[in-house]
Amino acid sequence: MFRGELCREVPMSRFLPIIPALLIVGAPARADRIAPAFSPAERALRAPVVVVGKVTAIEKDTIDARAYPGAANKLAYKIAVVKIETGLAGTDGVTHVKIGFTTGRRYETALTEGQEALFFLTKHHEGPFYIVPYMAPPMDAKAANFKQQVEEAKTVLALVADPAKALKAEKAEDRFAAAVAVVFQLRMPRMEAPRGTEAVALTADESRPILKALAEGAWKVDRFDQTLNGYRSFVLLGLTEADGWKPPAPEAGKDVVELTRAAYIKWLDGPGKDYRIKKLVPKK
Numbered sequence: 664m665f666r667g668e669l670c671r672e673v674p675m676s677r678f679l680p681i682i683p684a685l686l687i688v689g690a691p692a693r694a695d696r697i698a699p700a701f702s703p704a705e706r707a708l709r710a711p712v713v714v715v716g717k718v719t720a721i722e723k724d725t726i727d728a729r730a731y732p733g734a735a736n737k738l739a740y741k742i743a744v745v746k747i748e749t750g751l752a753g754t755d756g757v758t759h760v761k762i763g764f765t766t767g768r769r770y771e772t773a774l775t776e777g778q779e780a781l782f783f784l785t786k787h788h789e790g791p792f793y794i795v796p797y798m799a800p801p802m803d804a805k806a807a808n809f810k811q812q813v814e815e816a817k818t819v820l821a822l823v824a825d826p827a828k829a830l831k832a833e834k835a836e837d838r839f840a841a842a843v844a845v846v847f848q849l850r851m852p853r854m855e856a857p858r859g860t861e862a863v864a865l866t867a868d869e870s871r872p873i874l875k876a877l878a879e880g881a882w883k884v885d886r887f888d889q890t891l892n893g894y895r896s897f898v899l900l901g902l903t904e905a906d907g908w909k910p911p912a913p914e915a916g917k918d919v920v921e922l923t924r925a926a927y928i929k930w931l932d933g934p935g936k937d938y939r940i941k942k943l944v945p946k947k
Contacts, residue, residue, distance in 0.1 A: 702890050703781070706799040707816035708823065708848045710783035712753035714760065715804075715813060716745040718778040726763060728790035732857050738765045742792055743774040745782065749813075752820050753784075760784065763792040772800045779804035781813055785854040796854040819844050819891070830872045839880030842873050843896045849942045850899035862941035870940040874931055882924045894920050897927060900940065907934020 707713050725739040740763035747758055754760075762784065765771050772795040780801035784793040795801060802812045822829045822844040829841035852860050882893035902908035908930055911922040927935075 701798055703802060703812040703815045704819040704844070704891055705847065705851075706783040707752065707820050708844060709851055709854050710752070710785060710796070710799060711854065712760070712782075712784040712786075712793060713751040713816060713820065714745070714747045714754060714782050714784070715749040715751070716747045716760070716780070716782060718743045718774050718776050719746045719759075720744045721774070721776050722761075726790055726792065728763070728787060730765075732788055740765055740787075740790060740792065741774075743776075745774075748779075751816055761792040763787055763790055763794050770797055774801075781809070781816060783854070788857040799854065823848050826873075830876050835876075835879040838876040839893065842876035842879075843891050843893055845873050846877060846896035846899055846940070847891055849940060850896075850901070852943055853945055858946045860943040861946050863944050864939040864941050867937045867939050870938060871936075873940060874935065874938060878924065878928050878931060882920050884920050894923065897923070902930075902935075902938075906938060 701709065720743070722742040722744065725741055727737040728740055729737050743762045743764065745760050745762055747754060747760060750757070760782075762774060762782070764774055766773055774795075778801075780803050782801045783796065783799045785796050787794050802809060806812070822841045826841060826845045830838055830845070832838050832841065849865075877893060877896060880893050882897065884892060884894050909926070911919075911926040913919060914922060
């Protein structure tokens with residue numbers, strides 16, 4: 664997993680505490696720092712509204728609103744009118760959506776008339792418009808892999824649209840893919856949570872199919888690829904000793920991720936048989 668002299672000189676066990684931090688990019692970040700953007704699938708799973716559309720106009724008048732709850736000052740938001748070509752999530756038959764944006768802030772996504780893209784949006788907490796969340800910029804239609812990005816978003820959204828059905832798929836690999844996506848959506852803070860989140864437990868019957876399917880695929884980890892994967896979703900569960908979870912001891916010559924997967928399977932048949940996944944929901 665780690666390359667060069669460092670890998671030969673330092674035991675893998677030294678890196679165990681930092682693996683979850685490498686795999687989860689969803690913790691709150693300072694707005695004045697540059698952070699890696701989420702993959703198309705991750706953005707789609709965290710955004711309440713996902714559309715393919717075109718900016719048809721930038722309205723003349725701006726709207727004053729606070730960037731976040733409790734902000735001392737208001738900002739002037741320019742308003743882009745976007746015609747929806749394909750609604751992937753949260754549109755409910757709407758044909759147009761208004762997106763607010765400010766200028767002058769280096770982490771802000773500025774929109775231009777004529778721009779076509781895959782947009783990931785959330786409602787502004789007080790203004791009558793949507794916004795592009797931090798670390799979830801739109802995928803420009805001019806990108807060479809744009810069609811692939813749209814398909815990636817469509818695929819993962821289909822998995823979580825009817826999770827009960829997806830988790831009963833005939834093939835284990837399909838059930839595994841559904842579990843990875845469902846856990847990510849349940850456990851990553853949603854974009855529409857400006858006031859933070861709180862945990863609400865699912866029932867054991869709701870949790871069991873998800874947890875079981877998560878063990879049905881390979882947990883592959885590549886620190887240079889921050890896409891969805893089984894181990895990352897496992898880490899997002901946040902299991903502790905209180906849940907009966909005990910991390911496996913490192914073993915020479917054995918992959919730590921595979922050891923963790925094996926320990927997880929045993930946990931499922933023991934202390935974890937009645938475990939309830941805790942869903943993160945926006946605070947009111």
